[in-house]
Amino acid sequence: MAFSEYGSFDGLGLAALVAKKKIKPAELMDEAIARAEALNPKLNAIIFKDYERARQLAKGKLAKGVFAGVPFLLKDIAAFAQGLPSRQASRFIPAIRHPRDSYLVAKFKASGLLLFGVTNVPEFGLVASTESKLYGPARNPWNLAHSTGGSSGGSAAAVAAGIVPLAHANDGGGSIRIPAGACGLVGLKPSRGRLSHGPDFGAPLDGLANDLVVSRSVRDTAAALDAVRGFMPGDPFAEPPHPASYLKAIKTKPKRLRIAVTLKKLDGSPLHADCVAAVKSAAKACEKLGHIVEEAMPSLDQPSLMGAFTAFWGGGLSAGIDAISKLTRQTPSRELFEGLTWALYVAGKNVSASDYLQGKDLFNGASREMGRFHETYDVWITPTLGRPPEKNGVFDFDNTDLTKSFEPQIDYVPFTAMQNVTGQPAMNIPLYWNKDNLPIGTQFVAPFGDELTLLKLAAQLEKSNPWFDRYAKIKV
Amino acid sequence: MAFREYHKFDALGLAQAIAKKKVSAREVMDEAIARAEALNPRLNAIVFKAYEDAQRAAQRKSQRGPFAGVPMLLKDMRANVKGWPNRSGSRYVPATPSAFESTLVTRCKDAGLIPFGKTNVPEFGILPTTECKLYGPAHNPWNLAHSPGGSSGGSAAAVAAGIVPIAHATDGGGSIRIPASACGLVGLKVSRGRITQGPGAADATGGLSVDGFVTRSVRDTAAALDATCAPDPGDPYFALPPDGSYLEGIKRKTKRLRIAVSTKMLNGTPHDAEVTAAVRKTAKLCASLGHEVEETDPTIDAGALVNAFSTVWCANVAFTLDSLAAQTGIKPSLDVVEGLTIGLYELGKRVGAAEFIAARQVMTTAGRKFAAWHEKYDVWLTATLGRPPMKLGTIDIDETDVQKGFLPNFGYVPFTSMQNCAGTPGINLPLNWSKEGLPLGVQFTARSGDEMTLLKLAAELEKAAPWAHRYDTIRI
Numbered sequence: 001m002a003f004s005e006y007g008s009f010d011g012l013g014l015a016a017l018v019a020k021k022k023i024k025p026a027e028l029m030d031e032a033i034a035r036a037e038a039l040n041p042k043l044n045a046i047i048f049k050d051y052e053r054a055r056q057l058a059k060g061k062l063a064k065g066v067f068a069g070v071p072f073l074l075k076d077i078a079a080f081a082q083g084l085p086s087r088q089a090s091r092f093i094p095a096i097r098h099p100r101d102s103y104l105v106a107k108f109k110a111s112g113l114l115l116f117g118v119t120n121v122p123e124f125g126l127v128a129s130t131e132s133k134l135y136g137p138a139r140n141p142w143n144l145a146h147s148t149g150g151s152s153g154g155s156a157a158a159v160a161a162g163i164v165p166l167a168h169a170n171d172g173g174g175s176i177r178i179p180a181g182a183c184g185l186v187g188l189k190p191s192r193g194r195l196s197h198g199p200d201f202g203a204p205l206d207g208l209a210n211d212l213v214v215s216r217s218v219r220d221t222a223a224a225l226d227a228v229r230g231f232m233p234g235d236p237f238a239e240p241p242h243p244a245s246y247l248k249a250i251k252t253k254p255k256r257l258r259i260a261v262t263l264k265k266l267d268g269s270p271l272h273a274d275c276v277a278a279v280k281s282a283a284k285a286c287e288k289l290g291h292i293v294e295e296a297m298p299s300l301d302q303p304s305l306m307g308a309f310t311a312f313w314g315g316g317l318s319a320g321i322d323a324i325s326k327l328t329r330q331t332p333s334r335e336l337f338e339g340l341t342w343a344l345y346v347a348g349k350n351v352s353a354s355d356y357l358q359g360k361d362l363f364n365g366a367s368r369e370m371g372r373f374h375e376t377y378d379v380w381i382t383p384t385l386g387r388p389p390e391k392n393g394v395f396d397f398d399n400t401d402l403t404k405s406f407e408p409q410i411d412y413v414p415f416t417a418m419q420n421v422t423g424q425p426a427m428n429i430p431l432y433w434n435k436d437n438l439p440i441g442t443q444f445v446a447p448f449g450d451e452l453t454l455l456k457l458a459a460q461l462e463k464s465n466p467w468f469d470r471y472a473k474i475k476v
Numbered sequence: 477m478a479f480r481e482y483h484k485f486d487a488l489g490l491a492q493a494i495a496k497k498k499v500s501a502r503e504v505m506d507e508a509i510a511r512a513e514a515l516n517p518r519l520n521a522i523v524f525k526a527y528e529d530a531q532r533a534a535q536r537k538s539q540r541g542p543f544a545g546v547p548m549l550l551k552d553m554r555a556n557v558k559g560w561p562n563r564s565g566s567r568y569v570p571a572t573p574s575a576f577e578s579t580l581v582t583r584c585k586d587a588g589l590i591p592f593g594k595t596n597v598p599e600f601g602i603l604p605t606t607e608c609k610l611y612g613p614a615h616n617p618w619n620l621a622h623s624p625g626g627s628s629g630g631s632a633a634a635v636a637a638g639i640v641p642i643a644h645a646t647d648g649g650g651s652i653r654i655p656a657s658a659c660g661l662v663g664l665k666v667s668r669g670r671i672t673q674g675p676g677a678a679d680a681t682g683g684l685s686v687d688g689f690v691t692r693s694v695r696d697t698a699a700a701l702d703a704t705c706a707p708d709p710g711d712p713y714f715a716l717p718p719d720g721s722y723l724e725g726i727k728r729k730t731k732r733l734r735i736a737v738s739t740k741m742l743n744g745t746p747h748d749a750e751v752t753a754a755v756r757k758t759a760k761l762c763a764s765l766g767h768e769v770e771e772t773d774p775t776i777d778a779g780a781l782v783n784a785f786s787t788v789w790c791a792n793v794a795f796t797l798d799s800l801a802a803q804t805g806i807k808p809s810l811d812v813v814e815g816l817t818i819g820l821y822e823l824g825k826r827v828g829a830a831e832f833i834a835a836r837q838v839m840t841t842a843g844r845k846f847a848a849w850h851e852k853y854d855v856w857l858t859a860t861l862g863r864p865p866m867k868l869g870t871i872d873i874d875e876t877d878v879q880k881g882f883l884p885n886f887g888y889v890p891f892t893s894m895q896n897c898a899g900t901p902g903i904n905l906p907l908n909w910s911k912e913g914l915p916l917g918v919q920f921t922a923r924s925g926d927e928m929t930l931l932k933l934a935a936e937l938e939k940a941a942p943w944a945h946r947y948d949t950i951r952i
Binding site (some may be wrong): 192193198199201202203206207231233234235236237238239240241311312314315316318319322323348349350351352353354355356357358360361363364367368369370371372374375422423447448449 | 667668669674675677678679682683707708709710711712713714715716717787791792794795798799824825827828829830831832833834836837839840843844845846847848850851898899923924925
């Protein structure tokens with residue numbers, strides 16, 4: 001049986017239908033798979049299918065979580081699930097099925113989500129677009145010529161197109177927020193330590209990266225955070241304070257917030273007019289809700305921070321590739337990687353631990369500056385991207401000259417890496433579409449540990465400036 | 477007026493005497509300074525004096541906080557005070573006045589503590605003894621020929637000798653617990669993230685090092701932790717929030733604990749016989765209090781962990797000296813740093829970022845193993861030092877061959893660095909003394925974030941086997 005209204009529900013909405021026995025989980029799964037089969041040839045969002053197991057799972061006994069029976073997709077990076085490969089879009093990583101679930105995947109499953117596939121990413125999730133040699137590009141449901149953003153672009157495309165209401169994503173430099181920005185979704189990067197990356201990892205990218213989902217509704221993100229948050233024994237550091245339930249807490253509106261908005265890049269240079277318009281409209285919406293909004297910007301030395309950030313990524317990438325190399329007994333060489341990856345690997349090999357620690361010292365300076373900034377402002381609004389979503393093919397990711405392949409992205413996504421540096425929570429909220437009907441995302445940043453303020457404000461904005469109806473207009 | 481009973485009080489006791497106006501804060505400060513002047517020529521515990529500042533602070537009418545009016549000392553590492561130098565025991569660090577105050581120092585002051593000087597350390601806090609070229613050695617009050625341990629040896633000597641009841645200390649490989657053991661004090665190494673290191677530092681020594689205190693009484697440690705443990709908004713991560721006030725917590729009886737006890741090193745090497753006997757005696761004491769004690773070791777690849785620790789440690793020495801080179805324009809050499817430091821620096825310079833990251837991954841893996849083991853055991857009891865406190869001069873700080881230079885450390889500090897790797901808490905308690913009258917500390921460690929269990933157990937043991945009277949026997 002086809003369930004034509006599938007796309008008009010968010011994850012919790014679908015779970016409610018299941019709970020009320022208005023629909024069977026197996027029917028939901030059939031619908032999700034039918035949609036995947038119909039749309040994926042155009043979107044290339046899903047790169048590994050696990051349909052048969054998913055159909056069996058949907059027929060069996062469900063976990064009793066908030067998302068019981070809801071179809072779900074995992075990103076091809078850092079979410080180890082029993083029986084599924086995780087290749088980071090790299091030919092260097094064999095398609096080995098993982099023997100066990102990571103804590104995160106186990107928690108997703110315990111919330112009732114049913115996995116039926118893995119989503120597209122760029123190689124090692126290094127870039128702000130989802131284009132790889134291994135899988136080919138994912139396409140933006142709002143306009144197939146455009147990029148989905150990255151690195152969680154496959155997940156974002158699948159959610160925007162209505163294949164699933166929410167999908168796993170992770171973010172080491174903006175990779176949840178950028179595709180959420182480009183595909184018009186809710187995308188929250190939680191605070192460092194909010195959830196566990198165990199048992200395989202401690203703090204991925206030394207605390208830069210974190211996981212959660214991209215979703216269509218704020219409450220789905222809140223419920224997902226409830227489902228997966230929490231310290232696990234052996235984690236290198238702990239979880240910041242949290243409410244008993246984010247989902248319940250967002251029903252109360254936030255206090256009157258003091259909000260800073262930024263209409264320029266961090267170095268003071270101008271932003272794309274669409275991004276300025278998006279931030280201005282978000283500011284206006286916040287003011288209408290009674291919040292105090294003023295133009296202000298923290299003092300962050302972006303060039304030196306990005307230098308250290310790139311060294312971190314390079315160091316992390318070289319450690320990762322060397323570890324895979326040991327496990328698989330392959331020798332890394334240029335032809336096995338895309339140009340950008342190879343160049344970053346080689347550059348990473350040359351980063352000394354001393355330089356790396358120097359970078360950490362710079363990061364501390366940025367964190368302290370943000371700590372001071374947030375003594376005045378509860379929330380900081382920036383655009384998520386520096387300009388509207390680019391077309392696929394615009395970036396030259398196969399170029400080993402990092403000034404041509406990696407660095408152009410800094411101008412494209414000029415803000416998001418800062419929150420990976422500081423470990424703060426940051427969230428894309430889809431509030432604006434440009435005249436070409438492309439989503440122009442707005443990023444909301446809160447003090448370390450304060451996802452609650454972001455989610456409350458997002459819920460308030462979702463009510464005052466709803467976006468959910470827009471998804472129905474997507475014609476892939 | 478001299479306050480002759482000064483040294484018989486712990487910090488909370490002094491605060492109480494001041495609050496009850498039995499003595500004034502100024503009189504207390506004068507007594508602390510008098511004792512410092514009398515004893516320091518023999519102890520060399522204090523390396524920077526700020527008597528007038530402190531006397532002025534003690535004179536103020538309104539003394540507030542749980543430690544109102546209590547004199548304290550700060551270690552010559554991290555705890556920055558505006559206008560005071562902070563040299564980490566190194567000639568290489570210019571004696572320039574600090575431009576800022578550490579948040580921890582502000583919190584100590586807010587709690588009523590009045591710092592009046594800085595305490596001796598080995599160069600960059602690298603050694604388990606307090607001997608450096610800049611300041612010369614600190615001496616152990618129990619026997620001046622012996623080392624007070626390190627690296628917080630100046631602080632420990634000052635507290636044991638009754639110059640102050642509490643002093644700041646830091647611990648990156650045991651540097652709170654080792655001097656606490658050698659000087660017969662309470663020394664708690666907190667969980668990673670428990671005490672802010674801002675604004676100057678964060679995640680110090682690659683996440684190994686934390687700040688804290690050495691004290692004579694358990695309640696002083698508990699109260700000091702209460703006063704300083706709030707997360708700072710600019711911190712890179714937080715520790716698990718405490719379950720209420722520690723000072724209140726230790727008044728409650730501890731539940732029946734499952735305590736694992738190791739009576740030898742994890743590689744099977746025995747400790748000094750007196751140390752082994754001390755650990756056994758403490759195990760018996762715990763059993764007599766109703767706890768379930770079992771002689772068993774965690775299965776940890778201690779060799780791999782020590783290597784990982786050394787990698788991160790050396791990389792940090794490289795980072796520290798590289799930063800100083802950039803700051804001073806002087807290249808690191810034997811002219812400005814000690815032989816052992818240069819040896820570690822050269823090793824550290826060879827560490828790449830990827831190797832550093834891989835070493836941290838080894839620590840994470842060990843942390844997971846410890847956590848799994850702690851599901852069975854609430855507390856792990858070990859020796860703090862494998863031998864009684866070493867004599868001064870045992871370690872040759874001029875030795876540039878690190879292998880040779882560190883030889884005296886093998887078997888001397890068999891456990892303490894593991895908690896730095898795992899980010900877990902550990903406490904030294906002064907429960908045993910050697911035939912020669914030297915303190916033989918024991919260490920209790922617990923799950924990440926569970927300082928409360930350690931402090932409650934410590935308070936119970938302090939009651940069952942009190943040690944406060946022993947300080948009266950010290951003759952310097």
